[in-house]
Amino acid sequence: MRINTVVVVAVVVLVMFVGGTRGLSFCNLNDEGIEACKASVSEPNPVDPSKECCEALSGADLECLCSYKNSPQLPLFGIDPNLALSLPAKCNLTLPSNC
Template sequence: MAKYLPTAPALAVAAVLILLSAVDYGVAEDSLCKMTEKGMVACLPSVTGGASPAPPSDRCCSALSRADLPCLCRYKDSPVLSQVGVKPELAKQLLARCKLGLPGECN
């Protein structure tokens, strides 16, 4: 796999986007790494925006807080991120913006 996102916050967002693409193709059921499709969709404005992205919504942060972050870290190198418009620099900031800790597995 190509390495597009080297840090853990980006990993969480990667999983969000992977789930979205999997749902579009009928692959995923209701969640990926305990992150629901609705939670992932809620996070998209915070990782795809322009110079001033939207702050993460309560729904986004709540979904991330319940997600299996080490599981999400497995998707950090997915090329799906750039394909769906996720900006790596914004994805890297998402966990911190939600005031969530970075799991050791994501380093």
């Protein structure tokens, strides 16, 4: 049952990252913040995070976001987990020690 819940949550998160859901918040990162950061976590040509992305990340629950770092579905949606994990440092934010 727990695995099914995790899978459902992961799918909802992925849909949000690709822009399919509006008006929701994920780990205290709203859809505008997700959209602002999408170009920085997507291959083949990621860009440096924008001011808007960094502002969104500064209010996000980074520990919550870290819990998705090993999600096997992220690459299927064009999200590179390594790029995603590099965003906080590029925004002068510190990842939680358990990330």
